[in-house]
Amino acid sequence: MNSKLASRPQTSTVLAASADEGGRPWLTRIRVQLLGGLVLGVLMPAAVRWDLLEAGMVSPGSSLGNSLWGTALAVIVGYMFLRQLAAYPGVRPTTYILPVFAITFGALSLLMFGLRLDYSRYQLLASFALTLSWYYWVFLTIRQRNRPRIAIVPGGNHRGIDRLPGVHWTRLDRPALAEGAFDAIAADTNANLPAEWERFLMAVALKGVPVYPVKQVVESLTGRIEVEHLSENTFGSILPSLPYRKAKTLADTVAALVLLPVLMPVLALVALAIRLESPGPALFRQRRIGLGGHPFTIYKFRTMRQRGHGETGPHFTSEEDDRVTRLGRVLRKYRIDELAQILNILKGEMSWIGPRPEAIELAEWYEREIPFYGYRHLVRPGITGWAQVNQGNVAEVDAATSKLHYDFYYIKNFSLWLDVLIVARTVHTILTGFGSR
Structure with a gap:
């Protein structure tokens, strides 16, 4: 396979990348989406109420001027966040439109109130409502009308790619492509393709049609990295960002210090309820594997009946486990x-977000059964993570292998944007009880 094709920069998702290529409907273009938000959400409510051409109305420091500049910033920042979140597999932008713009417009209101700046409440509220309307219409229309069209080059291992949803798949039978027929090409870049297909891939790449390795397409559409197809030298490309890892550790500690006084009454009430329901300590302690493969003691509120000197039985919990108390099921x-x-x-052993730490016995079992399992310890374990919001809690080897696919995707795409998405999905998980045992 030609090295220039095999080493194309990886996009955050094939779906997002293909939708922005030439030949797609105008509504999918970034400049159209952003300009529409600014015109409809910022200028239109102001134009309805005021004459924007009147001298001094939009000058800095005036009520309308502050509101116009502020709402424009809220729209731009909100749209950037939305684009970043939508870049990950399985994300429907319509799910995050309201939370994202509620955050940006809410932050704008607090900033103006805190700095005692003059502003128009009408402009902020009207801008917020019209911005929501615009982006709901844009992304609902795109979802209904636009599905990426990806052609599959024959030869090699396609890993059942054409069974993945959300894409119009076409298997090519000859090295020819009509103008604008497809948004992208998928090929097994590790296979020894015939010379005519090599020339075909080079030709379509020069015409601006993206050529993606099958492995990358599967990763983008599923949010998983399949460990069965990895080799030892693959892991240099999925090492997490060191600067972000340090910044995240600091942010974790600050957030814990801020939240601890707020959570203390809740923690105390939970501890009291546990002690009243069944004999035993309120906290459950267990040795688990953390960053770098080093063991640490994890703390959880006890949710099972005390047996002897502690909770005994399997190291994982089944859906109808009789050890779990009534209060424990709710917790x-x-x-x-x-x-x-x-x-x-606070002790620096965990993060808010990361792969869930496993009990030492389970981790040793998985290490024997699953290739490359130990690489999940490249980042600090977390209270919630990419695998938890996509799969829930697991214990069996097959399910743990699938969970590891998600963990590797998280490590490879280790970033603020993915963490923000996990936080949003965690809220949904908490409200629905998804994956709990």
Whole structure:
């Protein structure tokens, strides 16, 4: 395979990249989406109420001027966040439009109030409502009308790529492509393709049609990296960003210090309820594997009946486990039992977001059964993570292998944007009880 094609820069998602290429409907273009938000959400409400051409109305420091500049910034920042979140697999932008713009417009209101700046409440409220309307219409229209069209080059291992949803797949039978027929080409870049297909891939790449390795397409559409197809020298490309890892550790500690006084009454009430329901300590302690493969003691609120000197039985919990107390089921469903791990965060052993730490016995079992399992310890374990919001809690080897696919995707795409998405999905998980046992 030609090295120039095999080493194309990886996009955050094939779906997002292909939608922005030439030949797609105008509504998918970034400049159209952003300009529409600014015109409809910022200028239109002001034009309805004021004559924008009147001298001094939009000057800095005036009520309308502050509101116009502020709402424009809220729209731009909100749209940037939305684009970043939508870049990850399985994300529907319509799910995050309201939370994202509620945050940016809410922050704008607090900033103006805190700095005692003159502003128009009408402009802020009207801008917020019209911005929501515009982006809901844009992304609902795109979802209904636009599905990426990806052609598959024959030869090699396609890993069942054409069974993945959300894409119009076409298997090519000859090295020819009509103008504008497809948004992208998928090929097994590790296979020895015939010379005519090599020339075909080079030709379409020169015409501006993206050529993606099958492995990258699968990763982009599923949010998983399949460990069965990895080799030892692959892991240099998925090492997490060191600067972000340091910044995240600091942010974790600051957030824990800020939240601890707020959570203390809740933690105390939970501890009291546990002690009243069944004999035994309120906190459950267990040795687990953390960053770099080093063991540490994790804290959780006890959700099981005390047996002898502690909770005995399997190291994983089944859906109808009779060891779990009535209160424990509620704590597990809404992840309240995990709140005690704020102590682990303060000790630097855990993060708010990361792969879930496993018990030492389970980790040793997985290490024997699953290739490359130990690489999940490249980042600090977390209270919630990419695998948890996509799959839930697991224990069996097959399910743990699938979970590891998600963990590797998280490590490779280790970033603020992915963490923000995980936080948003965690809220949904808590409200629905998804994956709890």
